[in-house]
Every structure is written in C-alpha cells, then in structure tokens.
Amino acid sequence: xxxxxxxxxxxxxxxxxxxxxxxxIVEFSDLDEVWFVITPQSPFKTKQSLLDNNHxxxxxxxxTEEYPKLKPSNIEFNLPQPNYTVHTLAHLLDKYLxxxxxxxxxxxxxxxxxxxxxxxxxxxxxxSIYVYPRISAGEIEHQFKNHKKIKPVDAPIMExxxxxxxxxxxxxxxxxxxxxxxxxxxxxxxNFYK
Numbered sequence: 001x002x003x004x005x006x007x008x009x010x011x012x013x014x015x016x017x018x019x020x021x022x023x024x025i026v027e028f029s030d031l032d033e034v035w036f037v038i039t040p041q042s043p044f045k046t047k048q049s050l051l052d053n054n055h056x057x058x059x060x061x062x063x064t065e066e067y068p069k070l071k072p073s074n075i076e077f078n079l080p081q082p083n084y085t086v087h088t089l090a091h092l093l094d095k096y097l098x099x100x101x102x103x104x105x106x107x108x109x110x111x112x113x114x115x116x117x118x119x120x121x122x123x124x125x126x127x128s129i130y131v132y133p134r135i136s137a138g139e140i141e142h143q144f145k146n147h148k149k150i151k152p153v154d155a156p157i158m159e160x161x162x163x164x165x166x167x168x169x170x171x172x173x174x175x176x177x178x179x180x181x182x183x184x185x186x187x188x189x190x191n192f193y194k
Contacts, residue, residue, distance in 0.1 A: 001098065005031040005130055006073075007105040008085065010039050011056050012049070013187060014063045015165055015178050017158035019070070021132050024155040025105055026069045029130060034105065035073040036060045039083055049166060051192060053077050062182035086119040089127060103128040109136035111144060124149050133157050166193045 007022050014036065022034040038056050050056075053074070060072035076083045079091060085104070092102055104127055106114075111131050114120050123129075124147065132155040144150055160178055169175050170193060176184050187193060 001101050002032045003030055003103065004100045005029075005034045005103050005105045006037050006089075006092075007034050008037045008039055008088075010050060010162070011036060011060050012051055012162050013056070013165065013179065013183055013193075014060050015160050015162060015183070016180060017160035017178075019063060019067070019180060020158055021155050022070050022105070023067060025130055025132065025153050028155075029151070029153055031103065031130070033069050033071060035071045036064065037073045037076060037088065040077055040081065055186075055190065055192070059183045059186055062186055063180040065182070084118045086117070086123055089123065093126075103130055105130045105132070107132055107134040107136075108140070109134040109138075111150070112136065112138040112140055114144060115141050135159065169193045 005022075005025060007018070009018070011018065018036070022036065025031060026034045038053065038060055040053050057072055057074050057077075064070040064072055075092060075095075076088055079088060089102060092100075104123070106129060108131055111129070114129075117123065128149045128151055130151050130153050132153050135157060165175050165178055169187070179187070
C-alpha cells in the first residue's frame with residue numbers, strides 16, 4: 001500500500017518553501033508521495049485575497065510537474081464548505097478504499113492548534129502526522145508531545161509565506177526567486193496579485 005502524505009493549504013500561490021518542505025519529507029521519510037491538497041476555503045481564513053480554485057490548482061500542477069513524487073489534488077473542491085480535514089480524510093478513504101495509507105503533513109505552528117480541530121482525536125487514531133519545524137509562538141499541547149502518531153521531520157525551516165509574496169508583488173518588488181519558474185510565469189501572464 002502506497003504511503004501518501006497530504007499537505008493541505010490554499011497555496012495562494014505555491015512557492016519554493018512549499019516545494020522544499022514537501023520534497024524533503026518525501027525523500028527523507030517513509031512516504032512514497034506527497035499530495036498538495038488545495039483548500040477551497042479554510043474555516044480559519046477569509047476568502048477575499050484567494051485566487052480562484054482552478055488557478056491555484058494550475059499553479060500547483062505547474063510547480064509539481066517535474067517531481068514525480070509530488071502531486072496536486074483538487075479533492076476538496078467538490079466537498080461541502082467549509083472543509084474540515086476529518087471529512088476530507090473520510091472522503092479519501094472512501095474513494096481510494098485500500099489503495100493508500102494517508103498521513104497528514106503540517107507545520108509545528110499548526111500542531112500547536114491541533115486540539116482546536118474538529119474531531120482531531122479521530123484523525124490521530126487513524127492517521128500519522130508528519131510535522132516540519134516552524135518558528136512560532138506558543139506551546140505544543142502535552143497530549144501531542146511524544147505521541148506515537150506524530151512524527152517530527154527534520155526539514156529545513158522555511159520562513160517564506162504566500163501572504164508576504166502577494167504583498168510584495170503588489171508593491172512592485174521582485175518576488176521571482178521565491179517561486180518556481182512556471183508559477184512565476186503564470187502569475188505574470190495572468191497579472192495576479194497586483
């Protein structure tokens with residue numbers, strides 16, 4: 001059974017930090033693939049600066065095309081809004097039956113808020129979580145420290161954010177080095193984030 005790590009995000013836009021982390025995790029863990037699950041609308045984010053779903057999918061597709069172990073996923077596009085990870089996981093298990101063993105990939109900052117997630121106990125019962133380091137305030141809840149399903153990954157710390165990229169692009173700064181070339185071309189051609 002293939003082991004798939006699910007990397008959730010709005011990817012608005014996907015940048016080299018996302019790729020470096022995903023590639024690092026797929027190369028240096030027991031995962032066979034990482035799927036970028038593009039979130040249409042997170043319960044924690046407002047939608048105003050969010051590009052259309054198909055544009056964000058296209059950028060992830062372009063960014064991952066040269067990496068056979070990294071794949072875009074639009075699985076959440078047709079699920080009820082807002083998307084809760086526990087529902088997406090149930091849907092994936094249903095859709096792929098016994099083809100894949102799904103795990104989650106998240107930053108340490110998200111792990112600190114995991115206790116607020118809908119049915120997080122169900123998620124932890126059925127799935128592993130691969131956690132990459134982030135510089136962030138707050139503490140990891142005691143029930144998640146040394147949990148057998150939570151696997152810290154010694155990935156590089158990436159302090160690049162999509163918010164920063166959008167903001168600086170709007171100000172006319174050169175953000176090209178922060179993006180895969182194909183993604184930069186797409187943003188430039190479509191005149192996004194101006």
